[in-house]
Amino acid sequence: MQFQRKFVNWSLVRKILSMVIFILFWTILVQFIDYFHQIPTPKAVFLAIFELPVPVVLKNIGISFFRVLGGFFVGVLIGFPVGVAIGYSRILNHLIFPSFEMARPIPPIAWIPLTVLFFINFESQAIFLTFYGAFFPIVYNTMGGISEVDICLPRAAMSFGVGKKLMLWKVILPAAMPQVFTGMKLAMGVAWILVVAAEMMSNKGGMGYYVWYNHAVMDYPHVVLAMGIIGLCGAICSVGIGVVGNYFTRWQRLV
Amino acid sequence: MVAANQNSEVVFKNVAKGAYSKKTHTVILKDCSLNVEAGKLTVLIGPSGCGKTTVINLIAGYERPDHGEVLMDGQPVSGPNWERLVVFQEAALFPWLTCYENVMFGPVARKAISREEAHRQTMMLLNRVGLSDFRDKYPMQLSGGMQRRAELARALINKPRVMLMDEPFRGLDAMTRKLMQEYYLGLFEETGCTNLFVTSELEEAIILADKLLVMTNKPSKVKKAIDVDLPRPRDWGMAASERYLEIKAEALELLHAEAIKASAASDKAEIDLAVGFEKLKTARG
Numbered sequence: 001m002q003f004q005r006k007f008v009n010w011s012l013v014r015k016i017l018s019m020v021i022f023i024l025f026w027t028i029l030v031q032f033i034d035y036f037h038q039i040p041t042p043k044a045v046f047l048a049i050f051e052l053p054v055p056v057v058l059k060n061i062g063i064s065f066f067r068v069l070g071g072f073f074v075g076v077l078i079g080f081p082v083g084v085a086i087g088y089s090r091i092l093n094h095l096i097f098p099s100f101e102m103a104r105p106i107p108p109i110a111w112i113p114l115t116v117l118f119f120i121n122f123e124s125q126a127i128f129l130t131f132y133g134a135f136f137p138i139v140y141n142t143m144g145g146i147s148e149v150d151i152c153l154p155r156a157a158m159s160f161g162v163g164k165k166l167m168l169w170k171v172i173l174p175a176a177m178p179q180v181f182t183g184m185k186l187a188m189g190v191a192w193i194l195v196v197a198a199e200m201m202s203n204k205g206g207m208g209y210y211v212w213y214n215h216a217v218m219d220y221p222h223v224v225l226a227m228g229i230i231g232l233c234g235a236i237c238s239v240g241i242g243v244v245g246n247y248f249t250r251w252q253r254l255v
Numbered sequence: 256m257v258a259a260n261q262n263s264e265v266v267f268k269n270v271a272k273g274a275y276s277k278k279t280h281t282v283i284l285k286d287c288s289l290n291v292e293a294g295k296l297t298v299l300i301g302p303s304g305c306g307k308t309t310v311i312n313l314i315a316g317y318e319r320p321d322h323g324e325v326l327m328d329g330q331p332v333s334g335p336n337w338e339r340l341v342v343f344q345e346a347a348l349f350p351w352l353t354c355y356e357n358v359m360f361g362p363v364a365r366k367a368i369s370r371e372e373a374h375r376q377t378m379m380l381l382n383r384v385g386l387s388d389f390r391d392k393y394p395m396q397l398s399g400g401m402q403r404r405a406e407l408a409r410a411l412i413n414k415p416r417v418m419l420m421d422e423p424f425r426g427l428d429a430m431t432r433k434l435m436q437e438y439y440l441g442l443f444e445e446t447g448c449t450n451l452f453v454t455s456e457l458e459e460a461i462i463l464a465d466k467l468l469v470m471t472n473k474p475s476k477v478k479k480a481i482d483v484d485l486p487r488p489r490d491w492g493m494a495a496s497e498r499y500l501e502i503k504a505e506a507l508e509l510l511h512a513e514a515i516k517a518s519a520a521s522d523k524a525e526i527d528l529a530v531g532f533e534k535l536k537t538a539r540g
Contacts (some may be wrong), residue, residue: 142346152347154318158335160413161365170364174351251393 040221044226048221057210057226061233064199064206067123068191068237071130075187079135080180083142087176088168100139108133108190109197117210126195133194134187141183145176158168178252181245185238192234207233260449262449263338263416265291271474272309283309285474287323296443296450298460300506301470301478302513307453308344311421314451315341322497327417337361340415342423346402348394354405355381355390361413373412378415380408384438400431407442416478420452424459433491436462444488457510461502462489469509472517478509 021125023042030041041049086093103246111132116126149172156170199208207230272284283306291297291314300309312318313325325332327339334471348357358380362373365370381387384404386397403423410418420439424432436459443450443463454460460467467481483491483502493499 009330150345150347152343153349155315155335155366156341156343156347157349157360158317159315159337159340161337161367162359166364171349174349177351249351251395 014023022210028213038220040224044221045224048225051224052222056136057229059228060205060207060210063204064195064208064230065124065233067195067198067206068130068188068233070127071132071195072134072191072237074127074131074186075138075191076184078131079138079187080142083139083180083183084146084168084173086139087143087146088172100136104136108194112198124196126204126206129198130191130192133190137186138180138183141179141186142176145179145183146172148179149175176195178245178249181241181249184241184245188237188241189234192230192237196230264293264449265322265332265339265417265451266324266326266329267310267313267468268324268326270320270325272306272313272318272320282474284313286478287476289468289477290479291449291451292466294503295465295535296463297443297466297468298464299451299453299468299470300455300457300460300510301475302472302517305470305473306475307455308421309343309471310492311419311451311453314417315339315419337413338416338475340410340413340417341419341421342403342406342410344422344425346394346399348402348406348409353393354386354393354397357394357405358408358412358508360409363514367413376412377408380386381513382410393523395437398431399427400435403427403435404438407439411442411446415448417449417451418448420453422453423453426528432459438491439463440489457503457506458494458528461485461499461506462491467502467506469506470513472513478513481506500511 005139007131025040029036030039082096086096108129111129119125119128153175154171157167158210162170195206196208196211200212203209207226209228211223211226214220214226267289267368270284270287271282272287274281287310289299289310297471299310301307309318309425312328312331313320314327316332332339343524348354349360355377358377361371361372362368362376378387378390381390384407386401386405386408389397389401389405394405397405406423419444420456424435424439427435440463449486452463454463461483462485464483467483468480469481470476471478485496485498485502
């Protein structure tokens with residue numbers, strides 16, 4: 001039997017239509033509603049691309065990436081073992097978890113003033129903040145992934161002769177991997193939020209600073225463009241984690 | 256062949272087991288004595304929620320009795336061990352390992368045999384359960400029936416002395432279930448390993464069993480042990496035989512009585528059994 005070939009890819013058409021509607025909506029808003037007349041038009045933003053000071057922007061992107069990835073990796077390095085510990089051991093959970101629960105409702109951005117006391121140099125302040133933002137999603141998801149492993153799996157392994165020491169390595173961690181990577185994706189998002197906020201409050205470069213600078217000189221097309229670039233950077237990081245995650249949890253995605 | 260090296264018997268002596276939490280205290284098993292004979296296929300049947308899985312967990316060593324003794328060949332069961340392996344209700348294959356790696360898991364984890372020997376036996380067992388072509392697939396890529404077969408192979412490679420089947424075919428569609436039952440019968444009749452099979456399906460119970468243990472409601476004990484003296488090898492054709500129907504009627508009567516007792520709790524599964532009993536009575540005149 002031969003499948004009927006479709007000449008028009010309607011799902012793609014609809015997706016493109018969605019973007020067209022978005023840009024149309026934006027244009028109408030700015031052109032015809034007086035209240036929004038200071039907001040740059042899509043055309044102005046598009047034209048700003050050609051005036052983009054590429055080396056400056058690239059440098060700022062690099063700076064932001066360094067801060068985000070620095071904080072993120074420290075977050076993984078510390079958050080993952082902590083999440084494993086409090087997910088696996090009830091005693092450690094009771095000792096550590098309550099104080100985390102106290103700190104967690106405080107939005108990480110509220111830490112910005114205090115970081116100045118902890119760290120003299122801005123670089124370490126920024127990395128501390130991205131670390132702090134990444135830390136909780138990683139800890140909580142790792143813990144959740146571990147405590148939600150189906151009891152049948154360690155039980156079966158116990159019967160096969162896997163001892164307590166190897167159980168974590170052979171059974172618990174592989175089973176928890178999907179949720180660990182979910183945590184990392186969330187953590188990366190929070191790290192970008194924090195790096196932008198921190199950079200806006202200082203003059204030490206980075207994409208947050210670049211947005212703020214253009215705001216200060218009232219170059220709004222470039223503000224919007226820079227926002228788009230930040231979004232793109234975040235998306236690239238998210239895809240990167242997805243690729244690594246897919247490798248570690250490939251058994252889950254093959255159907 | 257895939258024969259077990261030695262068969263063992265399991266005995267429960269006046270076992271009591273409860274489930275405790277801060278607020279509730281439920282007695283699951285009370286004064287429960289039973290006997291899983293060596294080299295026989297014993298089937299445990301009873302109303303849903305009557306503690307059949309608790310019996311399995313006690314034998315596997317995942318739980319300890321509050322009172323009484325669980326003995327294997329006269330020795331108290333002291334913890335999980337490859338000699339007593341469970342095939343779980345939901346497939347409990349390790350989803351991050353391929354079919355082949357899953358079957359290899361036990362011997363490799365215990366370093367019981369060399370890797371070459373483990374490989375040889377794994378390939379043989381995969382062949383035996385018809386999964387040779389699927390050795391490199393992950394469990395999520397297999398159908399429900401294939402998963403159960405892989406799990407059977409994963410248990411059998413360890414040459415357990417007792418196989419504990421905890422409603423292993425639940426959730427399979429009717430055709431696959433029937434095939435798996437025939438498949439399992441074939442394996443059992445070939446290995447002759449001691450088996451305890453837990454189910455809530457009476458027809459499945461009778462066609463598989465050498466001995467049928469009918470459980471009471473909670474707090475449970477064995478209400479009656481019925482010898483199923485149908486000839487082996489078994490097949491579904493025997494479901495029409497006079498003896499099969501006699502056994503079925505007897506067991507249904509016992510289960511029906513339990514269902515009436517439990518009707519206050521109006522558990523659906525038990526009502527289904529009661530309805531089935533009425534149907535059978537009318538069918539036989």
